[in-house]
Amino acid sequence: MKKSVKERILETSIHLFQEHGYHGVTVEKIVTEAGTSKGGFYHNYKSKDELLYEIHDVFISYVIEKAEISYVENKTPVSKLSAILHSFIKVFDMYKPYITVFYEESAYLNDEFKQIINEKRDRYRKLLQKVIEEGQESGDFRKELPPNIVTMAIIGMINWTYKWFKQDGPLTMEEITAVFKDLILHSIVTEKGFEEAKHLNQLLSFAGVIQTDLSV
Amino acid sequence: MKKSVKERILETSIHLFQEHGYHGVTVEKIVTEAGTSKGGFYHNYKSKDELLYEIHDVFISYVIEKAEISYVENKTPVSKLSAILHSFIKVFDMYKPYITVFYEESAYLNDEFKQIINEKRDRYRKLLQKVIEEGQESGDFRKELPPNIVTMAIIGMINWTYKWFKQDGPLTMEEITAVFKDLILHSIVTEKGFEEAKHLNQLLSFAGVIQTDLSV
Amino acid sequence: MKKSVKERILETSIHLFQEHGYHGVTVEKIVTEAGTSKGGFYHNYKSKDELLYEIHDVFISYVIEKAEISYVENKTPVSKLSAILHSFIKVFDMYKPYITVFYEESAYLNDEFKQIINEKRDRYRKLLQKVIEEGQESGDFRKELPPNIVTMAIIGMINWTYKWFKQDGPLTMEEITAVFKDLILHSIVTEKGFEEAKHLNQLLSFAGVIQTDLSV
Amino acid sequence: MKKSVKERILETSIHLFQEHGYHGVTVEKIVTEAGTSKGGFYHNYKSKDELLYEIHDVFISYVIEKAEISYVENKTPVSKLSAILHSFIKVFDMYKPYITVFYEESAYLNDEFKQIINEKRDRYRKLLQKVIEEGQESGDFRKELPPNIVTMAIIGMINWTYKWFKQDGPLTMEEITAVFKDLILHSIVTEKGFEEAKHLNQLLSFAGVIQTDLSV
DNA sequence: TATGAATGAGAGTTCATTCAT
DNA sequence: CATGAATGAACTCTCATTCAT
Numbered sequence A, B, C, D: 001m002k003k004s005v006k007e008r009i010l011e012t013s014i015h016l017f018q019e020h021g022y023h024g025v026t027v028e029k030i031v032t033e034a035g036t037s038k039g040g041f042y043h044n045y046k047s048k049d050e051l052l053y054e055i056h057d058v059f060i061s062y063v064i065e066k067a068e069i070s071y072v073e074n075k076t077p078v079s080k081l082s083a084i085l086h087s088f089i090k091v092f093d094m095y096k097p098y099i100t101v102f103y104e105e106s107a108y109l110n111d112e113f114k115q116i117i118n119e120k121r122d123r124y125r126k127l128l129q130k131v132i133e134e135g136q137e138s139g140d141f142r143k144e145l146p147p148n149i150v151t152m153a154i155i156g157m158i159n160w161t162y163k164w165f166k167q168d169g170p171l172t173m174e175e176i177t178a179v180f181k182d183l184i185l186h187s188i189v190t191e192k193g194f195e196e197a198k199h200l201n202q203l204l205s206f207a208g209v210i211q212t213d214l215s216v
Numbered sequence E: 001t002a003t004g005a006a007t008g009a010g011a012g013t014t015c016a017t018t019c020a021t
Numbered sequence F: 001c002a003t004g005a006a007t008g009a010a011c012t013c014t015c016a017t018t019c020a021t
Helices: A005-020 A027-034 A038-044 A048-073 A077-104 A111-138 A147-159 A173-188 A191-199 B005-020 B027-034 B038-044 B048-073 B077-104 B111-138 B147-159 B173-188 B191-199 C005-020 C027-034 C038-044 C048-073 C077-104 C111-138 C147-159 C173-188 C191-199 D005-020 D027-034 D038-044 D048-073 D077-104 D111-138 D147-159 D173-188 D191-199
Strands: none
Touching: A005 A027, A005 A038, A005 A048, A005 A077, A027 A038, A048 A077, A048 A111, A077 A111, A077 A147, A077 A173, A077 A191, A077 B077, A111 A147, A147 A173, A147 B147, A147 B173, A173 A191, A173 B147, A173 B173, B005 B027, B005 B038, B005 B048, B005 B077, B027 B038, B048 B077, B048 B111, B077 B111, B077 B147, B077 B173, B077 B191, B111 B147, B147 B173, B173 B191, C005 C027, C005 C038, C005 C048, C005 C077, C027 C038, C048 C077, C048 C111, C077 C111, C077 C147, C077 C173, C077 C191, C077 D077, C111 C147, C147 C173, C147 D147, C147 D173, C173 C191, C173 D147, C173 D173, D005 D027, D005 D038, D005 D048, D005 D077, D027 D038, D048 D077, D048 D111, D077 D111, D077 D147, D077 D173, D077 D191, D111 D147, D147 D173, D173 D191
């Protein structure tokens, strides 16, 4: 099935924005690469700004949906956390360009759009923090850790991947995710949580990951 | 002592860029707020692009310098790592606006500048990775972890702070750093390394951090 | 009887043009309000320009027709002039939006259309001037007045009404017309003409018009 | 003394707007004819819209000033009215292109500007109406005339001149003004007022105006 | 050195018009 | 006959940069 003009504009612009930044890409450039015209662009989007919003919204909505599914489909804090972390594999394989735009160009969203997006970002953060808190109550996660900082530490570790992960590089997102899960679980679980993590096979026992060269 | 025109331009622009993005701030705006003129601007900077480079360079050079001092002034992997992590406290308190610009506007550096900056970013990453590798060789850090991914995980966790840390917010960078060090050490040390970390008092024993509300 | 698409477009556009000016109204707006489509528009009119011409032509043709009838159906200069002035009552009640467009948007007619319209405007002016001249010859109107300037003075007084007359305002066109006829006749008739005007009851004897607030 | 860029833009644009309408003239056209650049234009005017406002304001402010001077410098209603009418001679000789723009392009002023202009238009109208009312009270003008309609009739007669008066045509504004004053005075004065008008030499005794061809 | 009026290439956006369905 | 997605020329406006003073 042929892709619609609107879809072609969206996909083209994401890749261009990722590479050159929102202001480094003109509408002219987008429509040329997407095989349409300025008229076609403005027939589908009210403004370049609205296109930027669309990119933001598609991504954050997808991430929230996956995380919420992970939450409800798992019972224990360790398994919920593992599942949420795992859901990021798909996100990065499919949405890496979205993420770059999401985290680097949001300054250029207009205020109205910015608010909508921020509310969704908050929903995601709060869900993760809730899992941490539930784990502390159940005795799976160390109680001396402040859940808000831990939440942001985890989000930072994961999100930062967009800065260095290369889809055609030597590391797969599965490998990276395995290491992240291991690091996060080691850093927050109690002995009780450690046993479950082991049973769920969420920890690295032997190194198997190729060493490569990365740029921050 | 009165600040020079060049310094005033630099400081003004960093704050404006942080808030509105590089393309959301005009030279006109900068010179008005900095109390100079277009002529004054171009007398001190060859272009707006060069100013952006200057901001990048001031920041990354400072970070590298501090990290390298931390490296040579400490002997063991655990203490080296602790010191490097600790050096970020100062960075965030002083350079938060620089970091935002550094990580969100580098797409707009011209290619020549971009290369210079990337080389410095690499130097920093490689230094941290070297500490991890030395710790694995000495038996302080778990050998099954791939050092490159661990390096990026740590960098991500730390850097992400610029997205949510607020200088006049409820958390101090000291508190945040204490938690980060605890998390990182728990996630990578062996039993041997754990003992040293305890002696160096790098681990949280009892929670003392206020719980607050954050936005991602 | 249902109105045709063409009629709906014409009526809708006149009101929109009157309010927002020819360039302040898009074809999109017209077709939406008229309940048709772009295709429907261009099926009925070759261009937006032609629609503007149509509006001009409908109006000026109507005015000429009425004036010429007034001319031939009356015998004396005083009665001819009164009848022509009177025919404007109907014009304003029915055609006020046409008049606004006619006098404010004709700059945007293309040259070919502009010429056709100008010829019809001339016919109207010449008819009125002819009445003035006949009145001077018959001794009803003062001979020292230059008929061309008098003609334009009358036309100006009448036409200007479109700038301030409000259909749902406090004054009716009948009241206004009565005053205009009084003013015009007083200003141009001789004693002989005055007698006839009195007999035809074209002069105000007692004021009966409500005083109201108007904007130029 | 050389004219400033701002003045050259103003004068050029008035003539272009008069001929082709506000929307028939591009900023590009204005700056080319005025011998400057787009940058020069926007350095002096915030927008094309603001330029349109400037044209409106220069004109209406001038007209009000002259009318108010005429009012205070004359004592009787007949002389006040004559002086105000007379002040239009200068207006038309100097400001004819302004008037055209003023009366045909005001639909394109933005709402804020439109309000400011409308208030000034009102001031002018009210001043004229006041003279009429004072004349009725003093017994110089016929009491059966509604002053508001008379005011608008006079304004219409005068203003309409911009539609047909040609600076290099066969009629001078002095000649036209003489006729207008005669018509207006004949149409509104009582016998008492008539005597004063005669003494002030405001009435045509013998025709001296050349007959010419005009277009409405 | 310092100023700010002037530049002009290039940006985002509009909209009358076309035409395959 | 009717539709509305698509076109692209032309528009208003921006802003980094220059340079006479």
